[in-house]
Amino acid sequence: MMERLLDVKSLTMDFGGLRAVDQVNLDVCQGEIVALIGPNGAGKTTFFNCITGIYAPSDGEISVIPPGKKPIRINGFKPHKITQAGMARTFQNIRLFPNMTVLENVMLGRHCRTTSKILGAILRGSHTRREEEETVDFSYHLLEKMGLEKYANEFAKNLPYGAQRRLEIARAMATEPFLLLLDEPAAGMNPQETKELDDLITKIKNEEGISILLIEHDMKLVMNISDRIFVMEYGREIAKGTPLEIRENPKVIEAYLGEEVHA
Amino acid sequence: MTSSFFAEKEIYNGLLLSRTIILQELINFLMDYFLELLLGGLTKGSIYALIALGYTMVYGIIELINFAHGEIYMIGAFTALIAASILNMLGLGQITILILASILAIIYSSAYGFTMEKIAYKPLRHSPRLSPLISAIGMSIFFQNYVLLAQTSDFLPFPSLLPEFEFLQPYRHIIRSPEIFILFTTVVVMVLLTVLIKFTKVGKAMRATAQDRKMAMLVGVDVNKIISMTFVIGSSTAAIGGVLIASFIGQINFYIGFIAGIKAFTAAVLGGIGSIPGAVVGSLILGCTESFATGYVLSDYEDVFAFGLLVLILIFRPAGILGKSSSEKV
Amino acid sequence: MHIFEEIKKSTITAVWFVFLTFPIMVIRVNTIHKTIEWRWDNMIMVAVGSFALSFVWRYFMEHRQAPKPEAMGRGVPWIQNARQAIKHPVFFYSAIALLTVFAVIFPFIFSRYQVNIMTTALIYVMLGLGLNIVVGLAGLLDLGYVAFYAVGAYSYALLHLHYGLNFWICLPLGAGLAALFGIILGFPVLRLRGDYLAIVTLGFGEIIRLVLENWNEFSKGPSGIAEIPRPPIPGVELSLSESSVFLYFLVIILTLFTVFVVNRLRNSRIGRAWIALREDEIACQAMGVNKTATKLTAFALGATWAGMAGVIFAAKTTFINPASFTFLESAIILSIVVLGGMGSIVGVIASALILILLPEYLRAFSEYRMLLFGAVLVIMMVFRPQGLVSTVRQTYQFKGLKKDKEVG
Secondary structure (H helix, E strand, C coil): CEEEEEEEEEEEEECCEEEEEEEEEEECCCCCCCEEECCCCCCCCHHHHHHCCCCCCCCEEEEEECCCCEEEECCCCCHHHHHHEEECCCCCCCCCCCCEHHHHEEEHHHHHHHHHHHHHHHHHHHCCCCHHHHHHHEEEHHHHHHHHHCCCCCCHHHHHHHHHHHHHHHHHHHCCCEEEEEECCCCCCHHHHHHHHHHHHHHHHHHHHEEEEEEHHHHHHHHHHHHHHHHHHHHCEEEEEEEHHHHHCCCHHHHHHCCCCCC | HHHHHHHHHHHHHHHHHHHHHHHHHHHHHHHHHHHHHHHHHHHHHHHHHHHHHHHHHHHHHHHCCCCCCHHHHHHHHHHHHHHHHHHCCCCCCCHHHHHHHHHHHHHHHHHHHHHHHHHHHHHHHHCCCCHHHHHHHHHHHHHHHHHHHCCCCEEECCCCCCCCHHHHHHHHCCCCHHHHHHHHHHHHHHHHHHHHHHHHHHHHHHHHHHHHHHHHCCCCHHHHHHHHHHHHHHHHHHHHHHHHHHHHCCEEEECCCHHHHHHHHHHHHHCCCCHHHHHHHHHHHHHHHHHHHHEEEEEEEEEEHHHHHHHHHHHCCCCCCCCCCCCCCC | HHHHHHHHHHHHHHHHHHHHHHHHHHHEEEECEEEECHHHHHHHHHHHHHHEEEEHHHHHHHHHCCCCCCHHHHHCHHHHHHHHHHHHHHHHHHHHHHHHHHHHHHHHHHHHHHHHHHHHHHHHHHHHHHHHHHHHHHCCCCHHHHHHHHHHHHHHHHHHHHHCHHHHHHHHHHHHHHHHHHHHHHHCCCCCHHHHHHHHCCCCHHHHHHHHHHHHHHEEEEEEEECCCCEEEEECCCHHHHHHHHHHHHHHHEEEHHHHHHHHHHCHHHHHHHHHHHHHHHHHCCCCCCCCHHHHHHHHHHHHHHHHHHHHHHHHHHCCCCHCCCCCCCCCCCHHHHCCCCCCCCHHHHHHHHHHHHHHHCCCHHHHHHHHHHHHHHHHHHHHCCCCCCCCCEEEEECEEEEEEEEE
């Protein structure tokens, strides 16, 4: 068994009387691409919001285990603490900083890995200058890797849709995560763009060594790139396994009845 | 000896008796004072409610703190003052003046509310949340200075238009006729408003727009018209509040809208902004709190209590008493 | 028949506004002498004015609804061109030189009165730049900014009154106390949503003013504190006009210091975090930014500047009372930021000078000062929410691995 990075045990989230996520278990290991799928309203995004600290879960245990370090229990942590611990995310509806440049969007991702404070910024001493240079370098390289360098000084809001999606991934990667959480990265993309995304995600895993947990509706993409798949329906986990096992699972087929499973 | 003994006992009894009487009177006095404060608070609260309704309805429908709402109320009071003065010179009776002045106040306040929405808020429907709020602050300052420049910066005496009821004469020390009148009017306005919102087609469309503007538009609700209607209704109740309070306090100036506006907003938030029953409950609580706090504790700090309450509610229970808390969808 | 259509629209608008303004603008009752004054000239003014303005309004509305792509991001073309011109080193340095010369000789060629007005305007520049950190950069609408101004002013006045502390000690102390107040207030309220935060800060500002007004033992109440000394130079006796010239230069230096600090902060790690918080709070947190701490720094830093300006204000007027610290004062400072452009340094300086100096020099105008401020807020929000000078973010140029930075 490979080293675990994320371990979620019986996670539960209630909104008033509504149980959006019901005792879900999930884990991601080093070097894996794991997909979380399920029909609309199954609670996938809520699950993401719980493990990234946007909601405080009602019950359950969430731990992240940075490679070679002790596990950190992150229940009730603020989002920025979780990102600092090494888990970064993107959003279903793109949430960039529209009036900042593309480069600055990525540079913001460096915030939690840099340290200069107000006084440093005012005096701009050697430490701050060096850090600032490193931030620009790092961010620019990241843009190059994502094929976004030509937009570096554009406002993020002026980017084409596909590029905005990639920028969100770049921004998350700037926080140097060991686990990247992608919330429907292929939403709204055409088949060509989806194909490119497929390559990009594989490249991130292979070249950067970042493991990935993603929510996705595009079955072709999911079946192609995932090592393991978890299936949710009505807030519950109904199946887990390799793409092959999931494809054959009668519960999953039932849940997706009427929806396309075999893309 | 005996007689003196009796005498002593009598004196003693008398003392006891007089002490009981004093105590009784003290209790009576305290009770009356309490009632006076309570009724004063309720009166104040019901006027806040008339203004708070406008805040809460507008917030419910477009999520805007209509900062200039207090000024609409002030303009209503000014219109009523001007109308009443002219009608008074024409020699009309008190009740006639009250009715005509109120109607004119309602017409003008609604017209101002309607126009303000068209100029300062409608173009900003799709702007970031703070833009319409800044615009509203601008409107508020503009209206204050508009009245200041076109009329006067001095306090103007407002004629007492509210009727006196003979039967209340014995209870003068506890409650005065205008207070009863204000309470009664508020109840009537609330009932009418509830009927309007619960049972009419416009009310239904309003509730639909408040819940989901896009969806309401899709099912054929003329959202722009409904928003205008909301401003008109909110402004009308504010105008009624304006006439009542001006007549009750007896003087107005261009600045009355600001403080009253903040207090009504406090009341609306206290009750849960967006909720109409909440606005009423919040207003009554605020009115009574102010009344008791200034009556029993410190009279100089009346406004501090209101602002302090506002700050405390927003920090500890921003959803208010009857409001539902909402979180942003991610 | 396009033109008739337009005239018809404007006529309807004019009639509506005549109706609307009739009781307030035309009638004035004298309640004591029981007379009515009919001011028909006002009615004509409203009719003509609204007829003409409705054309302007509709013209700009149409242009607003169809924004040109290049006008979206970087401001209107002429500003763009002006910006290009300013960037040119010859122009840039000569402009700086001219401004410096003007600023230095200003107090020697103009009267003491003019110098005082300029000092006031510069205090507003400082206030505007300070509030710009909070509102423009961090996106926190602070309607009680004047409270920190009051804290600064009263710190100096009271510390001098009770302990005889002098200006130079009180300047950092006042700024520090204001920052402390900012942190104390900011801690509980900064988790609130934007519009609620605005109202809470407004409430807080009013509470501070009301306490100053009512707590006579502490603040001497509405009568205020008088005989606050002007900034002294140790060992030098200054005449009245000398000391106002000295104050003028002091304010110039502090304004330059403010510009320097805000400019450095804007393009720093912390500045980027502020802007990102303004743009999207949830995404910003998810990218590892500590929301509360970041907001708190912006809030406290803004308060620091208000406190500093407050100390200077007290030293300049030598008399303060709570009436100087009403909500309207906050609104004026907010107008400066909104007109200038949220986040823009040049814009805020320009708009502070316009909004404060214009009413001073055009006496006929000064009555309408607050009316104008109100209108500015509305018009800017409707037509140009990014302000006169929209901010341009720093751009970076890359030549291979070696890169040069260029400030825009």
